[in-house]
Amino acid sequence: xxxxxxxxxxxxxxxxFSSPGAAIGFAVLIIICGLAILAPWISPQNPxxxxxxxxxxxxxxxxxxxxxxxxYHLGTDSQGRDILSGxxxxxxxxxxxxxxxxxxxxLIGTSAGLFAAYTGGRIETGVMRLVDLQLSFPTxxxxxxxxxxxxxGVTNVVIALIIAEWATYARTVRATALVEREKEYIxxxxxxxxxxxxILFRHxxxxxxxxxxxxxxxxxxxxxxLEATLSFLGLGASVTExxxxxxxxxxxxxxxxxxxxxxxxxxxxxxxxxxAINLVGDRVRDVLNPRNAS
Numbered sequence: 623x624x625x626x627x628x629x630x631x632x633x634x635x636x637x638x639f640s641s642p643g644a645a646i647g648f649a650v651l652i653i654i655c656g657l658a659i660l661a662p663w664i665s666p667q668n669p670x671x672x673x674x675x676x677x678x679x680x681x682x683x684x685x686x687x688x689x690x691x692x693x694y695h696l697g698t699d700s701q702g703r704d705i706l707s708g709x710x711x712x713x714x715x716x717x718x719x720x721x722x723x724x725x726x727x728x729l730i731g732t733s734a735g736l737f738a739a740y741t742g743g744r745i746e747t748g749v750m751r752l753v754d755l756q757l758s759f760p761t762x763x764x765x766x767x768x769x770x771x772x773x774x775g776v777t778n779v780v781i782a783l784i785i786a787e788w789a790t791y792a793r794t795v796r797a798t799a800l801v802e803r804e805k806e807y808i809x810x811x812x813x814x815x816x817x818x819x820x821i822l823f824r825h826x827x828x829x830x831x832x833x834x835x836x837x838x839x840x841x842x843x844x845x846x847x848l849e850a851t852l853s854f855l856g857l858g859a860s861v862t863e864x865x866x867x868x869x870x871x872x873x874x875x876x877x878x879x880x881x882x883x884x885x886x887x888x889x890x891x892x893x894x895x896x897x898a899i900n901l902v903g904d905r906v907r908d909v910l911n912p913r914n915a916s
Contacts, residue, residue, distance in 0.1 A: 634909055634910070637908075637909045638905055638906065638909050641905050641908075643901050643904075643905070644901055644902060644904070644905030646901070647897070647898040647899070647900075647901025647902045647905075648898075648901075648902050650894065650898040651895075651898040651899060651902060654713060654717075654894070654895055654898065655717065657710055657713060658710065658713035658714045658717050659714075661707075661710035661711050661713070661714050664710065665704075665706070665707040665710045665711065666692055666693075666694075666695075666704050666706060666707050667692065667703075667704050667707045668707070668711075669703040669704055669707040669708045669711055669864065670703075670711065670862055670863075670864055675701055675702045675703055676688065676689075676702045677701065677702050678702065679694070679698050679702035680698060680699065680700045680701060680702045681697075681698060681699065681700055681876070681881055681884070682694050682697055682698045682702075683697050683883070684696050684697040684705075684883050685697075686698070692704075694706070696709070696883060696887045697881075697883040697884070697887075699869075699872055699873060699884045700872070700876070700884070705869070705883060705884065705887050705888070706887075708864060708869050708888065709866070709869065709887060709888055709891045711864040712864045712865050712866040712868070712869050712888060712891070713866065713891065713895065714864070715776060715859060715863060715864050715865040715866075716846045716849060716850065716865050716866050716867070716892070716895070717846070717895075718776075719776060719779055719780055719783070719845060719846065719849045719865070720841075720842040720843070720845040720846040720849070720899075721842055722780050723779075723780045723783035723784050723787065723841075723845045724787070724838045724841040724842045724845055725838065726780070726784045727783070727784045727787040727788040727790075727791060727841065728791050728834055728837070728838045728841075730784065730788040730791070730792075731787075731788040731789060731790065731791025731792040731794075731795065732791050732792070732795045732827070732830070732834055734749055734753075734788070734791075734792040734795075734796075735749075735791060735792040735793065735794065735795030735796035735798075735799060735830075736795055736796075736799050736822050736823075736826060736827060736830065737749070737822070738750060738792070738796050739795070739796045739799035739800045739803055739826075740799065740803060740818065740821070740822055740826065746796075749792065749796075750792075750793070750796065752789075753789040753792045753793050753796075756786075756788075756789035757789050757790070757793070761786045761787065761844075761848065762848060762851065762852075764782075764785065764786040765779075765782045765783060765786045765848060765852060766852070766855075766857065768781065768782035768785055768786070769782050769852065769857045769858075770857075774856075774857060774858065774859070774860050775859070775860060775863065776858075776859050776863050776865070779849050779852060779853075779858050779859065782852075783845050783848060783849070786848075787841055787844075787845070790837060790841070791834060791837060791838075794833050794834070794837060795830050795833070795834060798829075798830045798833055799826055799830050802826055802829050802830060803826065807825060808821065808825060808826065811825050832910040833910075835906060835910060836903065836906055836907045836910055839899065839902060839903035839906050839907075840899075840900070840903040840907075842899055842903075843895075843896045843899035843900050843903065846866075846892070846895060846896060846899070847892075847896055849865060849867055850865065850866050850867030850870065850892055851867065852867065853865050853866075853867030853868040853870075853871060854867045854868075854870055854871040854874070855871075856871065866888045866889075866891055866892040866895075867892070869884075869885070869888035870885045870888050870889050870892070872884060872885075873885030873886075873888070
C-alpha cells in the first residue's frame with residue numbers, strides 16, 4: 623500500500639481553503655447542514671403536523687402574523703404551512719437523500735469496479751457491459767422507470783438514485799484500478815500470496831479513493847437536484863414527507879397569481895444548497911488532481 627507523504631493532509635486542507643469560493647461554499651454548506659439538523663428545535667412550527675396547521679392562515683404574504691401571534695417570515699402556502707419551517711424540514715430530507723444515495727452508490731460502484739479490474743477476463747467484461755447498459759440511459763429516465771415500479775416515497779427515491787448512479791463509480795474506479803494493478807506494490811502483494819480481498823481493500827482501494835471522493839461530492843448535489851425534479855413531477859416525496867422539490871411543486875400553480883413566495887423561497891434554498899456543494903466539489907476535484915500536486 624502506498625503511504626501518504628508527511629503533511630499531505632495538511633497540504634490538502636491548505637490548498638482547499640486557499641480558494642475563496644470553496645471556503646465560502648464550505649461555510650454555507652456547514653450552515654445549511656446545521657439548520658437541517660436543528661430543524662425540529664428552531665422551526666416556528668412542525669409544518670407536517672396537521673394539528674398545527676390552520677387553513678385560515680393559507681397563502682399569507684411574508685411577514686404576516688397569524689391569529690395566535692406566530693409571524694410567518696417567509697409566508698405560508700395554501701395549507702397554512704409556514705414556508706420557513708417547510709424549507710428547514712425540506713433541507714433535512716433533501717440532504718439525507720443526497721448523502722445516503724451518493725454513499726450507497728459509491729460503495730456498490732467502487733466494489734464492482736475494483737472487482738472487475740482485479741479479476742479481469744469474463745467477469746470484467748460482464749460487469750462493464752452491465753455498466754455500459756446502465757450508462758446508456760439518462761439518469762432521470764432510469765430514476766423515473768424505477769419509481770414507476772417502486773412507487774412514491776423518500777426511501778424509494780433513494781433506491782432509484784442508487785440504481786441510477788452506481789455505474790458512474792464503477793467505470794471510474796475500474797479505469798483507475800487498471801493502472802494501479804500493474805504497479806510494483808500490487809505485484810509484491812501477489813508474490814507474498816496475500817488474500818485477494820486484502821489486496822483489493824488494503825492496497826488497491828486506498829489508491830483509487832481520490833476520484834471516488836470527487837464523484838461522490840458532485841453526486842450529492844446531483845442527487846438533491848434529481849430528487850427535487852422527481853418530487854416536482856409528483857413521483858418523489860409524498861405530501862407527508864417534506865422536501866424542497868415538493869414545496870416548489872406545491873406553489874408552482876400560484877406563480878402567476880402573485881403568490882410567488884410559495885415556490886420562490888424553497889427554490890432559492892435549493893439553488894444555494896446545490897451551488898454550495900458544487901463549489902466544494904469543484905475545489906476537491908482540483909486539490910485531489912495529481913497533476914496539480916507540487
